[in-house]
Amino acid sequence: MYPRSFDYIAPASLEDAVRELGNAEFAKVMAGGMSLIPLMKLRLLSPDLVVDIGRIGGLGEIEDTGDHLSIGALVRHRDTASSDVVPTALRQAASWTGDVQVRNRGTTCGAVAHADVAADQPAAVLALGATMVARGPSGIREIPSDEFFVDALTSALAPDEILTEIRIPKRGGGSAYDKLGRRGGHTDYAVAGAAAWVTVSDGAVTDARVALTGVGTKPELARAAMEAIVGTDGSEGAVRAASERATEGITVIEDLYGSVEYKTHLAKVMVRRALTQALTEARS
Amino acid sequence: MQVSMTVNRRAVTADVEPRMLLVHFLREELGLTGTHIGCETSYCGACTVLVDGRTTKSCTMLAVQADGAEILTVEGLAQDGQLHPVQEGFWERHGLQCGYCTPGMIMSAVGLLQENANPTEDEIRHGIEGNLCRCTGYHNIVRAIEYAAAKMRGEEPPPPEWEHEEVIA
Ligand SMILES: Cc1cc2nc3c(=O)[nH]c(=O)nc-3n(C[C@H](O)[C@H](O)[C@H](O)COP(=O)(O)OP(=O)(O)OC[C@H]3O[C@@H](n4cnc5c(N)ncnc54)[C@H](O)[C@@H]3O)c2cc1C
Ligand code: FES
Ligand code: FES
Numbered sequence: 387m388y389p390r391s392f393d394y395i396a397p398a399s400l401e402d403a404v405r406e407l408g409n410a411e412f413a414k415v416m417a418g419g420m421s422l423i424p425l426m427k428l429r430l431l432s433p434d435l436v437v438d439i440g441r442i443g444g445l446g447e448i449e450d451t452g453d454h455l456s457i458g459a460l461v462r463h464r465d466t467a468s469s470d471v472v473p474t475a476l477r478q479a480a481s482w483t484g485d486v487q488v489r490n491r492g493t494t495c496g497a498v499a500h501a502d503v504a505a506d507q508p509a510a511v512l513a514l515g516a517t518m519v520a521r522g523p524s525g526i527r528e529i530p531s532d533e534f535f536v537d538a539l540t541s542a543l544a545p546d547e548i549l550t551e552i553r554i555p556k557r558g559g560g561s562a563y564d565k566l567g568r569r570g571g572h573t574d575y576a577v578a579g580a581a582a583w584v585t586v587s588d589g590a591v592t593d594a595r596v597a598l599t600g601v602g603t604k605p606e607l608a609r610a611a612m613e614a615i616v617g618t619d620g621s622e623g624a625v626r627a628a629s630e631r632a633t634e635g636i637t638v639i640e641d642l643y644g645s646v647e648y649k650t651h652l653a654k655v656m657v658r659r660a661l662t663q664a665l666t667e668a669r670s
Numbered sequence: 671m672q673v674s675m676t677v678n679r680r681a682v683t684a685d686v687e688p689r690m691l692l693v694h695f696l697r698e699e700l701g702l703t704g705t706h707i708g709c710e711t712s713y714c715g716a717c718t719v720l721v722d723g724r725t726t727k728s729c730t731m732l733a734v735q736a737d738g739a740e741i742l743t744v745e746g747l748a749q750d751g752q753l754h755p756v757q758e759g760f761w762e763r764h765g766l767q768c769g770y771c772t773p774g775m776i777m778s779a780v781g782l783l784q785e786n787a788n789p790t791e792d793e794i795r796h797g798i799e800g801n802l803c804r805c806t807g808y809h810n811i812v813r814a815i816e817y818a819a820a821k822m823r824g825e826e827p828p829p830p831e832w833e834h835e836e837v838i839a
Contacts, residue, residue, distance in 0.1 A: 387710045387729075394671065394688030394734050423691075423730045424712050436688065438735060485800030486778065487715060490724040491731070573799060 389426035396438040400521055400548060403437050407546040408523055410435035415548055417459060420484065420492035421500045439548065448472065450556075454517075457552040463489035463497070466507075473554060474667060475513055475561035475581045475660075479506035482565065482572040498534075499549045501541045501604065503639075504575040508535060509599035510563050512607060513581035516554045522547035535604045559585035559593070560667025564659040565600070566652055568643050576600035577643045580608070580632070580656035582664040584615070591620045596628075596661065600643075601653045602636045610634035611657050620665045629658035673737040677702070678746030686733045692726075693717045695733035696743060704744040704773050708802070715801030718774035718781075719743045725781035727800070744773035747780065755821040756780050756814070763830060765814030767805035775801045779815045787823055791816070 393410070397403045407413045414433035416422050417440065425431040439445070445460040448469050455471060466472055467481035467489065476494070483489060483497060483506050497507045498518065511518075511531055518529045520543055527547070534542050543549060565572060565579030579599040585592045594615045596608040610631035618624035632653040638646045674683040677700060684699050696702045696719070708716030710729055717729040720742040747754035756779045759765060766772045775798060782789060782797035789797060794815050795808070803811060817827040 388691070388694075389689045391687065391689055394732070396734070396737075419730060419732070419735065420712070423732070426689075427691075427710065427729075440735060485715070486781070486797060487718060487725045487727045487730075487800040488712075491726060 387427040389423070390429060390432040392426075392433055393435045394438065395435065396441045398441060398443070400439075400442055400550060403439055403442060403548060404521060404523055404546060406435065406437045407548070413437055413545070415439055415499070417496035417499075418462065418492035420488050421496065421502070445550065452556075454556055455554040457494050457554070459493065459495040459548065459550050461494050463492050463494060463507075466494045473510075473514055473561045473583070475563040475583060475664070476507060476510040476554070478563040479510040479579075479581065482506055482563075482567065484574075495549045495552060498552060499541055499543060501535055501539055502575065503538045503602070503604060504568075504577075504579075504600040504641075505605070506563065506565060506576060506579060506599065508605035509576075509579055509581040509597040510561075511552055511554070512597035512605050513563075513583045513595045514554050514561060515557070515583070515595055516552050518542075518549055519551040519553060520544075520547040521550045526550075528553075532607065535606070538603050540604075557585065557593075559583060560664045560669070562660045562663030562667065564656050564663070566656070578649050578652035578656050580653065580660040582657070582660035584620070584661065584664045584668050586620060586665065586668040589619055591615050591618055591624075591665070594661075596632075596657055598632065598636065598653055598657070601633060601638055601649050603639055606636055608632050608634075608636065608653075608657060611661075615661060620669075622662075625658055625661045625665070629654045629661060632657040671734055673733055675736050675739050675741055677741045678743060684733075688732060688734050690733045691729055692719070692721075692731040692733050692736050692741075693728035695736075696728060696741070702743050702745050706770060706773055708770065708774075713802065714771070714774070715778060715798075716771055716774040718777040718801065720777060720781060723781075723784065725778050725800070742777075742780075744776055747776070754780070754818075756783065756818040758821065759814035759816075759818035759827070760811075762827070763810050763814040763817050765806070765811045771801060771803040771805075775803065775811055779818060782815070783819055783822060787819065789815075789819060
């Protein structure tokens with residue numbers, strides 16, 4: 387299975403890469419290629435130009451700057467999954483992305499830029515309140531995660547912008563991600579998944595963010611569940627009550643892997659599990 | 671475009687179209703047909719090779735991306751007529767039936783044992799999650815990898831199950 391013919395370039399710098407993106411009618415950034423190459427082989431995508439960012443230096447690092455963590459564009463799923471500084475939710479999401487070979491090449495930034503409706507790491511970065519740093523022809527732009535995921539396979543990135551880094555604020559608390567994979571357990575894309583981040587003070591939940599994947603048309607905040615858990619004691623009953631509201635205000639979409647009813651139910655289960663684990667971590 | 675890489679410790683240079691996949695480069699340009707094509711959709715792992723030491727589905731990588739890389743395929747495992755311990759394990763523990771998945775399975779096992787010299791059964795099963803086998807039910811593949819792991823640690827491999835009394839009884 388061959389993709390259609392295309393031109394290929396592997397620039398050595400971000401400036402060159404951004405310039406090249408502007409030089410073709412339909413150019414595509416390639417990082418790990420784990421989503422782009424399958425789509426090109428199926429000829430669902432046929433770019434004129436592939437700009438491979440894989441040879442640009444300085445993008446492969448996870449850096450702790452003091453107030454945030456920076457995940458560079460070439461940090462692979464395996465690096466994110468095995469990091470001891472990345473928050474639990476994103477670590478778990480990366481460790482359950484695809485299989486060993488996919489994690490060896492695919493990048494965290496690529497998974498986020500790709501914005502698949504059932505992908506793992508987008509939900510985690512959304513729950514962690516990350517900021518996406520994009521570089522385009524007119525410079526650098528910061529996009530809050532709440533505005534980043536626009537629709538299925540559609541992010542706020544312009545075609546000539548490169549996601550250079552994901553910044554995760556270091557706000558303490560605890561986080562977790564859980565999913566039911568399409569092949570059972572944690573394997574493959576999420577039939578439904580949830581990421582949660584919480585802070586606890588004097589026994590009360592002071593802040594929370596919960597994000598769903600595989601459920602609606604994009605990775606989305608479960609705002610009703612977030613509101614319901616904040617201010618409670620985070621007890622089993624409080625978590626259960628909040629998770630009951632997992633899909634409130636969200637349009638649940640049926641797909642090959644589940645009906646609306648099934649996904650609604652799974653979303654509640656996943657929110658309950660993610661919140662429970664995140665609270666345990668926040669209290670420890 | 672011109673690409674140069676090392677394949678099984680041998681330097682190769684060739685002119686390829688950007689759309690040529692690494693697996694086609696290995697099979698058709700270099701004649702290394704040990705690397706199989708199963709699904710072509712990035713799922714089965716039959717095409718797994720090591721790229722700079724990491725297991726990679728060669729149907730999901732362009733040959734041009736491998737420019738400058740070090741590639742190891744199943745043909746490069748045996749040295750001086752001596753099978754690699756993982757190959758030996760598949761032979762000794764009947765880790766294959768039709769053999770279609772075997773080259774990819776072996777390369778994934780090599781990658782796994784490089785990172786974890788003493789994996790548990792669970793770690794082995796998760797370590798080969800990117801490789802599908804339609805014949806064996808994975809049981810003897812796991813035993814083959816356990817055999818290889820023991821050998822590579824310089825230990826005596828566990829005896830084959832068919833020599834266990836409870837299996838015979
Ligand atoms: C067998 C298999 C199983 C998988 N299972 C899962 C799974 O369980 N869960 C899951 O979430 N994903 C899964 N994936 C997808 C995988 O996670 C991909 O690695 C990821 O979606 C894309 O990352 P990449 O670096 O490979 O990006 P690429 O494939 O190179 O690019 C993907 C898209 O993002 C764009 N892009 C990439 N990087 C950037 C950037 N820095 N700036 C701007 N645009 C960019 C590209 O232009 C392209 O449109 C699976 C893939 C395979 C092949
Ligand atoms: S042929 Fe490459 S994964 Fe199946
Ligand atoms: S031995 Fe036949 S597919 Fe694995």
